[in-house]
Amino acid sequence: MHPTDHSSAPYDRLYQDLARTLRRELAEGRYPVGSRLPAERELATQFGVSRPTVREAIIALEVQGLVEVRVGSGAYVLRLPGKADVPGFDISAIELTEARMLFEGEAAALAATQISDDEIAEIERLVHEIARENQDPKGSVQADHAFHLAIARATRNKAVLEAVERLWMLRSNSPEAALLHAKARTANIKPVVDEHTAVLEALRRRDPEAARTAMRAHLSAVLESLLFATEDKAAATRRRSASAKRERPSRATA
């Protein structure tokens, strides 16, 4: 069973099929950046579909930021599709947590310089709520979410907030991530509470370095739990050595 298996995928609409095909052709370099796609009517006859269908596919690419449509001229390639553009992109819980460690660490540091007393009080309340995990597991998870979002909000930077929000959203989309995360949390409750408290204390002291360190430590601990819970030993060792800041033994350069 694929982890990306939605409850329903019986219907492959033509526009999705065509959009996928076009994305693949873009990735293969058939249409370089800046070049023009064939005319809608041409694509229609070429793929044996009607023009409205072609338009729907092109609009899908346009919304993704892959092409730019110029009236009376054509559809021009803006950028080539990345890994995240192809359907079936699955971000593992490990990758996600690693990214959160990097980004939210910085967010916490910035928040330490911008946070208000009210926001500190709010975060303190959330930490207490998180601590009640055994009594209200569901509420604790929500409080955890609110905790991280509150810190992102305290940066006073909407772009940071958006990015953190986005990463959390990706987590919730992955059943694997949710499962592993829950498993990792229940393994040891007290350390998790201590980690959150450490972040809170750093914010209270307006200490950016301490806030970053505490947040990274927290998410690093989550990451370790994930690695432990994952059977994939190869990936685990690879990631572990990478985070140890050791030089790679790959081909040397000048």
Next chain:
Amino acid sequence: MHPTDHSSAPYDRLYQDLARTLRRELAEGRYPVGSRLPAERELATQFGVSRPTVREAIIALEVQGLVEVRVGSGAYVLRLPGKADVPGFDISAIELTEARMLFEGEAAALAATQISDDEIAEIERLVHEIARENQDPKGSVQADHAFHLAIARATRNKAVLEAVERLWMLRSNSPEAALLHAKARTANIKPVVDEHTAVLEALRRRDPEAARTAMRAHLSAVLESLLFATEDKAAATRRRSASAKRERPSRATA
């Protein structure tokens, strides 16, 4: 007339207009998560447009992950639009660049431990392309985009790539950001090239600390240009003092 003004859309296509309207209505809570949007034919008569236009708008929402279309049933709300989904996003170029400074600095550091020789060669090519700004301004901007994306991809972390890609997409949506960025770049070309080269050299040495410092320095310079170009003196001084307080002594080396 608008001489040489093909920067953006002088033509607001109906589907974009309708998609914007629907997004706003979603944000206002008119259609809660899980609810069904009106039928396509109904929306068509309601907004005085044809059904293909309605379909294009709905497909735009679908690609954005806001709704899910079920054949024979209707379009159902999957999630509400976030701050960045509404066209009235109010993320300023300054906020965006600040966030990129924080995040892409970390991305560069991680990339330094993971990057391959091929990717280094590719990035080197892009740096050379960026340097040809005076000859091909358009291509230089694209190369700049590719430069930052290549580094994110070199992290081997899809979540990092996704986040960096997302931030860039937000930039391209903001006319203000694009204008200011272009203005800031043209102000001084050579330093920008040097900054990119510094990042490249750090990556070539697989030095995470240097990569982070170089990337932060680059985006910090862009940020300074933006602050200079902005008339809002108040915001400028506020941000400047904030960034002065959160230097990282342990890692950043002048």
Next chain:
DNA sequence: AACCGAAGATTGGTAAGACCGATGCACCCG
């Protein structure tokens, strides 16, 4: 010969109508 502008060809934008298959619900039969 170089320049410029107007007309035709090309391309995307939108509309209207039609038919099909999938869905869902109410009604009717057993």
Next chain:
DNA sequence: CGGGTGCATCGGTCTTACCAATCTTCGGTT
């Protein structure tokens, strides 16, 4: 009362047509 069936509804796609913006070409003007 329960289950099966049929019709109304909805999205998926096609066809045709016309408009608007753009590009190309060519002919006339300087």
